[in-house]
Amino acid sequence: MKTIIEPFRIKVVEPIRMTTREERERLLAEAGWNVFLLAAEDVLIDLLTDSGTAAMSAEQWAAVMRGDESYAGSPSFFRFERVVRDIFGFEHVIPTHQGRAAERILFSTVCGPGDVVPSNTHFDTTRANIEATGARAVDLPCPEARRPSELHPFKGNMDVDALEALLDEVGAERVPLVMLTVTNNTGGGQPVSLANIRAVSGVCRRHGIPFYLDACRFAENAYLVKLREPGQHERSVGEIAREMFSYADGCTMSAKKDGLANIGGFLATNDGELARQERDLLILTEGFPTYGGLAGRDLEAIAVGLEEALREDYLQYRLASVRYLGERIAAAGVPIVQPPGGHAVYIDAAAFYPHLDPLELPGQVLVGELYLEGGVRAVEVGTVMFGRRDPETGKEHPADLELVRLALPRRVYTQSHVDYLIEVIEAVWNRRERARGLRFVEQAPVLRHFTARFAPLERER
Ligand code: P70
Numbered sequence: 351m352k353t354i355i356e357p358f359r360i361k362v363v364e365p366i367r368m369t370t371r372e373e374r375e376r377l378l379a380e381a382g383w384n385v386f387l388l389a390a391e392d393v394l395i396d397l398l399t400d401s402g403t404a405a406m407s408a409e410q411w412a413a414v415m416r417g418d419e420s421y422a423g424s425p426s427f428f429r430f431e432r433v434v435r436d437i438f439g440f441e442h443v444i445p446t447h448q449g450r451a452a453e454r455i456l457f458s459t460v461c462g463p464g465d466v467v468p469s470n471t472h473f474d475t476t477r478a479n480i481e482a483t484g485a486r487a488v489d490l491p492c493p494e495a496r497r498p499s500e501l502h503p504f505k506g507n508m509d510v511d512a513l514e515a516l517l518d519e520v521g522a523e524r525v526p527l528v529m530l531t532v533t534n535n536t537g538g539g540q541p542v543s544l545a546n547i548r549a550v551s552g553v554c555r556r557h558g559i560p561f562y563l564d565a566c567r568f569a570e571n572a573y574l575v576k577l578r579e580p581g582q583h584e585r586s587v588g589e590i591a592r593e594m595f596s597y598a599d600g601c602t603m604s605a606k607k608d609g610l611a612n613i614g615g616f617l618a619t620n621d622g623e624l625a626r627q628e629r630d631l632l633i634l635t636e637g638f639p640t641y642g643g644l645a646g647r648d649l650e651a652i653a654v655g656l657e658e659a660l661r662e663d664y665l666q667y668r669l670a671s672v673r674y675l676g677e678r679i680a681a682a683g684v685p686i687v688q689p690p691g692g693h694a695v696y697i698d699a700a701a702f703y704p705h706l707d708p709l710e711l712p713g714q715v716l717v718g719e720l721y722l723e724g725g726v727r728a729v730e731v732g733t734v735m736f737g738r739r740d741p742e743t744g745k746e747h748p749a750d751l752e753l754v755r756l757a758l759p760r761r762v763y764t765q766s767h768v769d770y771l772i773e774v775i776e777a778v779w780n781r782r783e784r785a786r787g788l789r790f791v792e793q794a795p796v797l798r799h800f801t802a803r804f805a806p807l808e809r810e811r
Contacts, residue, residue, distance in 0.1 A: 354670040356764060357663040361408060366394055374722050382803025383718050383788055385727045394725030395767055396759070400693045402448075402606035402613060403759035406651060410610065413654045417647025422638055426646035426653075433653040437588065437660070438565070438595045438603075440618035442625035446636055447643030449566060449604025450475040452617035454482075455631050456562070456602055459624065460526040461485040468516055469529040469564070470508040471495070471536040474735060476529070476564060476602075478796055485526075488516060492546075495537045496750060498687045498698040503578040506534030506571070506691075507546040513553055522557035531564040532571035532594065536731060538753065539567070539672075539691030541574035544582065544593060551597035560599040560621070566607040568594065570692030573665040588660045600624075607693070610655030610760055614648050664761075668693075671768055672758055678772045684779050693757055697775075699732060700752040703785055708733050708748035710787025714804060716754045716778070719785060724774030731755050735799040739790075746790075 369377070369392055381387035390396060396403070406414075418424040427445070434443045446452045453476050461467060463484030471489045472480065480487040490512040494502040508530060517525060530550055533541045547563075554561035572591040576582050582590060595601065600619035605611045619625050629639045636643035644652075658664060669692065676690030685701035699713040706712040713732035720726040729735075732752035739746050756771070788804040 354667055356761075357661075357667050358407070358761060367391060368394055369725055371722065374725060378718055378721055382791060382805070383714065384799075384802055384804060385717055385721055385729070386800050387803075388721070388727065392725075393721075393727045395763065395771060396727045397694075397756045397771075398727045398729050400607060400757040400759050401604065402611075403762060404606075404610045404612070404655070405759075405761040406610065406612070407654070407658055407761075409658070410651045410654045413650035414647040417645060417650045419646045422640055424640055424646045424649070426649040427640035430649040430653045433656050434616060434618060437591060437656055438601060438618055439592055440595070440600060441620050442618060442622065444617040444625065444628055444632055444639060445642030445644055445649060446615045446617060446632070448606060448613060449564075449602060449615040450479060451636055451643060452602040452604075452615050453479040455628050455636075456527075456600075456617055457483050457485070459627050459631060460560075464524060465526050466516070466520050466524050467527060467529065468508075468513055468525065470506055470531055470534050470542060472529070473531060473535050473564065473566075474797060474799075476531070489536075490516065491534070491537050495534070495540065498538070498696075498701070498751065498753075499685060501688050503541075503574075503689075504543040504546060505540035505687075506532065506537055506542040508542070508550050510546070510549045510553060513550065517553070517557055517559075522559055525557075525559050527560040527562050527599075528554050529562045529564055531566070533567045533574070533692040535567070535693075536736070538687035538696045539570075539694045539755075540687070541571045541578070541692060543579050544575055544590065545579070547594055547597050561597065563595065563598045563601040565595075565601040565603040567692050568603075569608040569659040569665060570669070572660070573662070573669060574692060577669070587662055587665060591660065605652040605655065608656070608659040609652045610659050611648065611652045614644050614652045616642070659760075668758075668760065671763075671765070674765075675756065675758070675768050675771065679775050679779075682772075682776050682779060684775060687753065695756045696731065697754045697756070698752070699730075699754050702754075702779070703782060705783070706785070706787050708737075708752055709746050710807060711789070711804065712787070713752045713754045714788050715785050718788070719778045720754075720774060723778050724770070726756075726771060726774050728754050728756050730799065734802060739793065741795070 461483040465485035605614035685698040687696040713730035736749035
């Protein structure tokens with residue numbers, strides 16, 4: 351059959367609520383045009399994030415009941431550890447309450463002032479946790495990553511020459527580790543090829559630098575390798591994933607993504623001495639090493655979820671729905687990051703609203719318009735998230751790209767939800783010329799996108 355269906359049927363439903371346009375205008379104004387500040391019940395289709403929003407399977411809920419809540423030595427931990435070791439291949443597995451806790455523990459153990467941590471592109475919490483230690487986070491995406499409309503199978507790749515040049519410039523001793531984010535979330539949910547992982551790992555080995563993967567979306571990356579990388583088509587996704595991790599010395603993971611869980615994460619490494627230091631820190635802030643800030647039932651849900659995330663019927667459906675959304679809106683003329691990636695479709699808001707300057711926050715404008723039009727919540731990945739205000743002069747510096755991410759929660763929405771979304775996006779596209787810019791009214795010094803408030807610019811276009 352040519353139709354790729356949702357490979358599940360629905361056992362529990364959760365009603366979603368339609369609002370009127372008048373209500374949404376009031377609600378968005380009250381939220382200062384920041385959709386993070388909306389009540390979730392006022393959102394119809396929530397594409398804010400694919401993190402922690404997955405629908406759990408019957409098997410996961412059954413595992414939740416098996417959860418053992420012993421403070422130390424819970425069998426739920428040992429089941430979790432066995433699955434993580436089996437898929438990822440690392441000896442030491444340290445559970446954390448989510449991805450950023452793994453990042454904080456890793457970076458505060460290995461980084462300090464003057465250090466430099468390169469990645470294809472750091473996610474915002476990763477960058478913030480590196481910078482919090484006084485180190486510098488450097489993004490080295492491949493050149494294709496900076497050109498949204500250009501087709502390339504592995505736009506998540508790192509620029510290996512740029513990595514070599516950086517190591518020559520700063521000296522390998524200043525680089526406590528190199529990271530690759532799979533898939534590259536900030537760069538459009540784009541996959542990293544096995545060849546690139548191998549090449550980056552090779553550079554690291556030559557210089558004696560540990561190499562880590564930010565593994566949040568490892569299963570989607572492995573499936574895209576299977577689809578797009580020559581010679582990989584016949585292999586299982588699990589086998590590809592194991593090869594990806596075989597080149598690395600450790601990983602950080604948010605199980606809220608490809609763990610198909612609503613909370614959780616982990617840090618993994620083959621370095622026993624490092625793991626000991628990390629566990630000491632874990633006890634200080636997260637909890638005892640056999641639960642690390644999670645309940646036994648969460649560890650069980652993650653153990654089942656990690657294996658389900660590697661099932662190919664699920665990945666085929668998931669990637670097909672992202673591709674369907676991307677291809678339909680692109681066919682209507684909407685500029686998107688091409689080709690659609692793993693967990694989300696990214697609209698190029700700078701090309702969508704060419705009449706708006708980056709400092710008029712075109713991405714945030716588009717996010718607001720999508721909510722006003724159809725109760726859809728997306729997220730800006732542009733100047734609001736990655737731009738910087740100079741603390742001395744107050745001058746705003748725009749981000750490289752002005753993107754809006756439509757992240758699809760896993761196993762949550764159906765084809766007709768996606769068809770509705772396409773209509774909403776087309777309606778916003780058709781009146782794009784009338785959109786006006788936004789300005790910041792309030793902002794926090796770090797991770798400002800979560801709490802900032804905005805107001806429309808006076809000028810009517
Ligand atoms: C997302 C969420 C989290 C994330 C990630 C990568 C590649 C680490 C983490 C941290 C965050 C988010 C963004 C916008 C709206 C809501 C939430 N990404 N590395 O949606 O993991 O959140 O578990 O601490 O993508 O992309 P954690």
